Amino acid sequence: MSDKKKLKLVLCWHMHQPEYRDLQTGEFKLPWTYLHVIKDYVDMVAHLENEPAAKAVVNFAPILLEQIEDYAKQVNDFLHDHIAIKDPLLAALSLPSIPSDVEERLELINNCMRANRERQIDRYPDFQHLVKMAEWIKSDAGSTQYINAQFIADILVWYHLAWMGETVKLKDGRIQRLIQKGSNYSLHDRLEVIEIIGELLSKVTCRYKALAKKGQIELSMTPYAHPIIPLMLDINTTNEAMPGALLPDLESYPGGEGRVKWHLRKGISTFKRFFGEEPEGCWPSEGAVSTETLELLGDFGFSWTATGGSVLHNSLNASELSAQDVHHPYQVEGTGIPCFFRDDGLSDLIGFKYSKWHGDDAVADLVTHLETIAESEPEDSVVSIIMDGENAWEYFPENGYHFLSALYKTLVDNPNIELTTFSECLAEKVEVKPLPKLIAGSWVYGTFSTWIGDIDKNRGWDMLGDVKRAFDIAISSETLSAEEIKTAEVQLAICEGSDWFWWFGDYNPGEAVSSFERQYRLNLANLYRVLGVDAPAYLALAFTQGSGAPANGGTMRTGTN
Numbered sequence: 001m002s003d004k005k006k007l008k009l010v011l012c013w014h015m016h017q018p019e020y021r022d023l024q025t026g027e028f029k030l031p032w033t034y035l036h037v038i039k040d041y042v043d044m045v046a047h048l049e050n051e052p053a054a055k056a057v058v059n060f061a062p063i064l065l066e067q068i069e070d071y072a073k074q075v076n077d078f079l080h081d082h083i084a085i086k087d088p089l090l091a092a093l094s095l096p097s098i099p100s101d102v103e104e105r106l107e108l109i110n111n112c113m114r115a116n117r118e119r120q121i122d123r124y125p126d127f128q129h130l131v132k133m134a135e136w137i138k139s140d141a142g143s144t145q146y147i148n149a150q151f152i153a154d155i156l157v158w159y160h161l162a163w164m165g166e167t168v169k170l171k172d173g174r175i176q177r178l179i180q181k182g183s184n185y186s187l188h189d190r191l192e193v194i195e196i197i198g199e200l201l202s203k204v205t206c207r208y209k210a211l212a213k214k215g216q217i218e219l220s221m222t223p224y225a226h227p228i229i230p231l232m233l234d235i236n237t238t239n240e241a242m243p244g245a246l247l248p249d250l251e252s253y254p255g256g257e258g259r260v261k262w263h264l265r266k267g268i269s270t271f272k273r274f275f276g277e278e279p280e281g282c283w284p285s286e287g288a289v290s291t292e293t294l295e296l297l298g299d300f301g302f303s304w305t306a307t308g309g310s311v312l313h314n315s316l317n318a319s320e321l322s323a324q325d326v327h328h329p330y331q332v333e334g335t336g337i338p339c340f341f342r343d344d345g346l347s348d349l350i351g352f353k354y355s356k357w358h359g360d361d362a363v364a365d366l367v368t369h370l371e372t373i374a375e376s377e378p379e380d381s382v383v384s385i386i387m388d389g390e391n392a393w394e395y396f397p398e399n400g401y402h403f404l405s406a407l408y409k410t411l412v413d414n415p416n417i418e419l420t421t422f423s424e425c426l427a428e429k430v431e432v433k434p435l436p437k438l439i440a441g442s443w444v445y446g447t448f449s450t451w452i453g454d455i456d457k458n459r460g461w462d463m464l465g466d467v468k469r470a471f472d473i474a475i476s477s478e479t480l481s482a483e484e485i486k487t488a489e490v491q492l493a494i495c496e497g498s499d500w501f502w503w504f505g506d507y508n509p510g511e512a513v514s515s516f517e518r519q520y521r522l523n524l525a526n527l528y529r530v531l532g533v534d535a536p537a538y539l540a541l542a543f544t545q546g547s548g549a550p551a552n553g554g555t556m557r558t559g560t561n
Helices: 032-050 062-081 088-092 102-111 117-121 125-139 141-146 149-163 166-171 173-181 187-213 229-233 235-241 256-275 291-299 309-318 344-356 359-376 397-413 422-427 455-477 482-495 499-503 510-531
Strands: 007-015 056-060 217-221 304-307 330-332 339-341 382-388 417-419 433-435
Touching: 007 032, 007 359, 007 422, 032 062, 032 149, 032 166, 032 187, 032 397, 056 062, 062 187, 062 256, 088 102, 102 125, 102 141, 102 149, 117 125, 117 149, 125 141, 125 149, 149 173, 149 187, 166 173, 166 397, 173 187, 187 217, 187 256, 217 256, 217 422, 229 235, 229 256, 229 291, 256 291, 256 482, 304 422, 309 339, 309 344, 309 433, 330 339, 339 382, 344 359, 344 382, 344 397, 359 397, 359 417, 397 417, 455 482, 455 499, 455 510, 482 510, 499 510
Parallel strands: 007 056, 007 382, 007 417, 056 217, 304 339, 330 433
Antiparallel strands: none
């Protein structure tokens, strides 16, 4: 290696889950928020705590922070005041007696099988044995009479043990004892699991805040409920990267700019409530950007944003510029905010390839790529690896523990690589290159095809347009109280989230599509109810069904086709 300056590397972990609550009842309809807390969010912060010289950017969706807070309060209220938990799966751990109803038991069994077979289930012979029995029960209707309460108790405990973070398993003697016990779990054991979950929920955001105060991580945010900003501003930006794409009947999202500003204001205030200060940077939902999006982010005072590498390639081609380096921030003409671009190749290696490698070999391969970049590119290059902070790790052995431990340690010790943050890069005056024109797109393929452009996704947009028009009419009629307006605004924000559209269509697995499609219709119906308007009859019927088998269950995409 020459005497060049170290290569700047930003690891940006994006933490987000959509709103899984029925806001009318407070019940969590799906358990993924608390499960990802106990498995991924606690592991990700623990790895950084264990390597104090490491740095990273951690991005939170504000609506995730609110859900974590709600879960922590519910568990605390249960443990201290015996108030029921409003998540059916988590609450099942607390029941003095297991439900006797066969259908309830079958539902619990089914929910306790939603885990990675190789890495979470088969890793533990006792859990594997229970799941094999569950599969037999599901395949033979007559066998349901043999389901007893102990079987349900054991599979419930094992499910939560399997979802527990690796750093928790290595340090918490209670978890180690429960794993060692293996079966015949008592009510006391189940309550102990809830107690541990409560501890993890109550401390996790504070742990990230502590690292930010030390300057080890930079915390950033996404607009409040994770909306696709460019499509809300101008649905026709779809065609910039996908000319001729099929669009919804909805010609424009009514009052889109006002709604985007609402998500940004609400996001900033929520972020500040949790972390005590406003964020410097914003990872727009799904890295979805357009020129107008960048202008708005600049107007709101953000000092940086980021998106996918394919967006840069599309934009350079449109400007008839040669393929320049993705390892620089750029500033689009007419905007006031630098934009960093994801190295899709390196990010996808972690997301889709390295889970099948030995951790040390994977880290060595990644470092080789980085050192090649350091040798061949200018000194002020910035490599941006941007990924979801939760979805990849269940495909790695031990939740990515060995890979992540080796990754941080190796990068900290490497004399040619400097772990840093986006704000630090700008403070150190890295070159921000000019970009004459931006082609609107996202981190997935550089397009919006994951959220719009086929019949089912477009149907979702048309349904959203219908409820937004009803919202506008109700607001203008001045029949709603201030509290009802506030409730309606939040409910509308939930409907505007990107995740519903992600799952619509044949590409995804049927069970996942059904879960998210049903939740979306519930969200829309709840908004009509808040507005005092009868919901359309079509909300009683499913409008999309999945039949695909995508990589990693559809929770992740590659950055390029």
